[in-house]
Amino acid sequence: MALLQISEPGSKPEKPLHRLAVGIDLGTTNSLVAASRTSVVETLADDSGSHLLPSVVHYSAELEPLVGQRALDKLAIDPANTIISAKRMLGKNLLDIQADRDTNKATTFLYQFNRDNSDSIPQILTVAGLKSPVQISADILGTLSSRAESVLGGKLEGVVITVPAYFNDAQRQQTKEAANMVGLNVLRLLNEPTAAAVAYGLDTNDQGKIIIFDLGGGTFDVSLLSLQRGVFEVLSTGGDTNLGGDDFDRVIMDWICAEAGLGEITDSKLFARLRNAAIAAKHSLTDMDVVEINCENWQGVFNRAKFIELSADLVNRTINTCRRVIRDASVSVDEIDNIVLVGGATRMPVIQEAVAEFFGKRALTEIDPDKVVAIGAGIQADVLIGNKSAKDFLLLDVNPLSLGIETMGELVEKIIPRNTTIPVARAQEFTTFKDNQTVMSLHVVQGERELVSDCRSLARFELREIPPMVAGAAKIRVSFQVDADGLLSVSAEELSTGIIAEIQVKPSFGLSADAIEEMLQSSQENAKSDMEARSKGEARLEAQQLIEAIASAIEVDGGLLNEKESLLIKTAIEELRRAKTEGGSVEIRDLTEELNRVSGNFAARRMNLHIGTALRGESIDVIESSSD
Amino acid sequence: MQTINKNYFQLFSIPEIYQLDIGLLGENYRGMQVEMHPDRFVNAPEEEKMRSVQRSSALNQAYDTLKDPLKRAGYMLELQGLNVEQVSQHDLGIDLLMEQMNLRESLDKLPKNESALNALNRLKKEVLEKLNSREESFSNMFMDSELATAKKIFHEMQFLQKLLIEINQGEEQRLGY
Numbered sequence: 155m156a157l158l159q160i161s162e163p164g165s166k167p168e169k170p171l172h173r174l175a176v177g178i179d180l181g182t183t184n185s186l187v188a189a190s191r192t193s194v195v196e197t198l199a200d201d202s203g204s205h206l207l208p209s210v211v212h213y214s215a216e217l218e219p220l221v222g223q224r225a226l227d228k229l230a231i232d233p234a235n236t237i238i239s240a241k242r243m244l245g246k247n248l249l250d251i252q253a254d255r256d257t258n259k260a261t262t263f264l265y266q267f268n269r270d271n272s273d274s275i276p277q278i279l280t281v282a283g284l285k286s287p288v289q290i291s292a293d294i295l296g297t298l299s300s301r302a303e304s305v306l307g308g309k310l311e312g313v314v315i316t317v318p319a320y321f322n323d324a325q326r327q328q329t330k331e332a333a334n335m336v337g338l339n340v341l342r343l344l345n346e347p348t349a350a351a352v353a354y355g356l357d358t359n360d361q362g363k364i365i366i367f368d369l370g371g372g373t374f375d376v377s378l379l380s381l382q383r384g385v386f387e388v389l390s391t392g393g394d395t396n397l398g399g400d401d402f403d404r405v406i407m408d409w410i411c412a413e414a415g416l417g418e419i420t421d422s423k424l425f426a427r428l429r430n431a432a433i434a435a436k437h438s439l440t441d442m443d444v445v446e447i448n449c450e451n452w453q454g455v456f457n458r459a460k461f462i463e464l465s466a467d468l469v470n471r472t473i474n475t476c477r478r479v480i481r482d483a484s485v486s487v488d489e490i491d492n493i494v495l496v497g498g499a500t501r502m503p504v505i506q507e508a509v510a511e512f513f514g515k516r517a518l519t520e521i522d523p524d525k526v527v528a529i530g531a532g533i534q535a536d537v538l539i540g541n542k543s544a545k546d547f548l549l550l551d552v553n554p555l556s557l558g559i560e561t562m563g564e565l566v567e568k569i570i571p572r573n574t575t576i577p578v579a580r581a582q583e584f585t586t587f588k589d590n591q592t593v594m595s596l597h598v599v600q601g602e603r604e605l606v607s608d609c610r611s612l613a614r615f616e617l618r619e620i621p622p623m624v625a626g627a628a629k630i631r632v633s634f635q636v637d638a639d640g641l642l643s644v645s646a647e648e649l650s651t652g653i654i655a656e657i658q659v660k661p662s663f664g665l666s667a668d669a670i671e672e673m674l675q676s677s678q679e680n681a682k683s684d685m686e687a688r689s690k691g692e693a694r695l696e697a698q699q700l701i702e703a704i705a706s707a708i709e710v711d712g713g714l715l716n717e718k719e720s721l722l723i724k725t726a727i728e729e730l731r732r733a734k735t736e737g738g739s740v741e742i743r744d745l746t747e748e749l750n751r752v753s754g755n756f757a758a759r760r761m762n763l764h765i766g767t768a769l770r771g772e773s774i775d776v777i778e779s780s781s782d
Numbered sequence: 783m784q785t786i787n788k789n790y791f792q793l794f795s796i797p798e799i800y801q802l803d804i805g806l807l808g809e810n811y812r813g814m815q816v817e818m819h820p821d822r823f824v825n826a827p828e829e830e831k832m833r834s835v836q837r838s839s840a841l842n843q844a845y846d847t848l849k850d851p852l853k854r855a856g857y858m859l860e861l862q863g864l865n866v867e868q869v870s871q872h873d874l875g876i877d878l879l880m881e882q883m884n885l886r887e888s889l890d891k892l893p894k895n896e897s898a899l900n901a902l903n904r905l906k907k908e909v910l911e912k913l914n915s916r917e918e919s920f921s922n923m924f925m926d927s928e929l930a931t932a933k934k935i936f937h938e939m940q941f942l943q944k945l946l947i948e949i950n951q952g953e954e955q956r957l958g959y
Contacts, residue, residue, distance in 0.1 A: 385812040538824045579839040638820040
């Protein structure tokens with residue numbers, strides 16, 4: 155017979171405490187908030203029933219800022235005080251933003267900026283004062299959190315905010331700052347594709363490898379994850395920050411222009427009408443095979459076959475990125491078990507069909523591709539705050555861009571390669587370049603290229619008070635630590651003295667989406683020229699070391715040389731110095747060789763002299779062990 | 783900084799052999815991350831959070847080393863006190879250099895367009911087969927405590943691995959991405 159439970163008088167049976175935590179998808183165009191209400195996590199709607207909050211803030215002189223649709227409504231009337239796409243400005247300085255404006259896509263930043271601080275956080279002049287992208291993002295987050303608190307009926311104890319996988323350190327930091335500004339406790343920053351996988355993973359309790367195919371309005375991201383017994387492991391990520399749903403609208407627009415004989419469009423109103431016609435046609439093709447277009451007194455028929463033809467290049471680019479991501483993880487296409495679609499643009503049948511063809515199976519579409527990221531973040535928030543059992547699941551994410559340090563010759567030594575699981579700590583030892591060098595300056599960079607100038611500078615700091623030693627004798631251990639939010643800290647330690655310098659990388663600016671794209675692409679295209687540049691850098695370094703070694707040898711043992719020998723060596727040094735600044739790697743190497751040759755006898759004589767001295771003063775095994 | 787007194791094999795409670803059970807390694811790794819990952823310490827005091835970041839990082843480092851056949855081989859040699867950074871002339875036999883030269887020549891000779899893709903694929907297969915057979919002999923030599931030979935095979939594997947990376951790059955260039 156079953157035993158009855160009897161509770162102590164006065165005590166209540168223990169009821170698990172449900173703590174309020176939400177997931178927030180802070181998007182460039184729209185934002186969403188999701189939470190677990192009963193047993194499922196769902197996105198929360200505002201009073202008027204809409205889930206998507208346009209990521210727009212309108213500032214006015216007297217009233218509180220407007221956020222969302224009401225702000226968007228002000229865009230036409232008061233564009234200077236209506237801020238859209240603030241996410242694109244996060245982690246950047248004014249110069250970065252101006253650079254963005256020069257490229258065709260970022261025509262959105264037409265605001266008045268405070269010009270006094272062009273190399274730090276940008277500030278937009280509005281009637282309500284100066285507003286930074288952090289402040290604007292904070293206003294959006296604030297609106298979402300009050301929506302959540304009124305729907306859920308209580309105070310939020312924590313939030314998970316999603317960020318693009320390619321967000322760099324500065325962009326992540328500022329996302330966190332924005333949340334802190336409105337008093338939100340950030341449990342974790344979560345990569346958007348990972349969040350999407352989480353949204354599907356828990357419900358189906360799957361096992362296997364998953365591709366997250368995220369085609370947004372202006373960017374494209376692919377991630378490969380593996381799921382095993384509730385543990386998500388990100389195997390690799392990749393993307394194209396200049397490819398999005400907008401590009402598909404564009405090919406239809408171009409087609410209409412050509413068919414209707416409109417020529418080049420310069421009128422912005424005509425451009426807007428064309429764009430609307432293109433978008434309408436694209437949407438209709440989601441459910442129909444043929445659509446009629448009426449535009450500017452022109453009528454035409456547009457069908458799916460034509461759309462497939464026009465968008466073939468764009469579709470190919472998405473598939474190529476998938477191929478690369480799969481290859482990065484050393485996985486083959488047939489090992490992929492599931493494909494998750496994210497972003498409204500993935501509703502296009504051309505995309506769904508290309509994906510199905512490449513992977514040999516259809517993508518999952520049960521969850522609304524606009525909401526899937528927020529839902530995943532909501533699930534993760536629920537787990538982190540402790541509502542779900544710890545054993546339920548775990549996320550093992552990766553860092554999307556390589557992190558390294560500048561070494562001599564302006565080369566990058568990668569310390570943490572991209573696609574390494576985080577958190578991660580890696581250390582590498584470096585040494586001094588000159589005799590008696592007491593300061594070492596460290597330059598932390600992010601990117602895939604071999605030359606410092608092609609990567610993004612994250613931070614610089616110095617290690618001082620290194621005890622004077624001969625070049626190459628000091629041992630400096632540089633340690634990189636990336637935490638689970640993808641944030642980096644670096645420290646350097648001189649091993650003999652234990653002197654330490656460290657820095658939390660918090661740069662005042664970050665990478666623009668275009669810059670990341672450019673860096674990734676050029677790292678592939680330029681692998682070869684990088685090698686040449688690297689070879690030149692190394693040749694220069696070798697030359698410099700030889701020149702310095704010989705110069706200091708002459709200082710000590712110059713007496714071993716006759717006048718002619720001395721002149722020969724000096725000329726060779728001069729020649730090499732010249733080649734070092736002007737010449738290519740081959741010339742530098744040849745002249746280094748030449749200097750080696752003319753100084754060979756000198757080196758031999760010195761060696762004999764010093765071995766003689768050493769033999770008299772020291773035991774044999776010291777010499778043996780120092781000569782191997 | 784956190785130090786782990788166990789070696790990576792002991793850390794994951796798996797036998798200290800080269801041809802290990804990758805499935806078991808992954809399972810144990812994930813099981814330990816479930817306990818140690820910073821996500822489990824979100825509401826913990828700062829000090830515990832930091833300890834979790836260090837432990838979780840160390841686990842990642844260990845897993846990263848053991849799951850990769852080349853890194854695993856190097857690590858096992860290091861555990862035996864060998865310095866794998868140091869390559870002596872003795873480690874590189876003339877037969878290895880000849881083999882490398884032949885493979886590289888066949889790689890360089892290939893046309894720089896898509897027509898080379900099939901040939902690249904064949905070359906890749908060949909290198910992979912060589913790599914597999916080296917892995918097997920490494921395992922045998924290591925078990926027989928023939929460490930010098932094992933080290934020599936390890937360096938051969940390094941060469942082959944590098945070649946494989948170049949073949950992959952060649953493939954990517956020809957595919958245009």
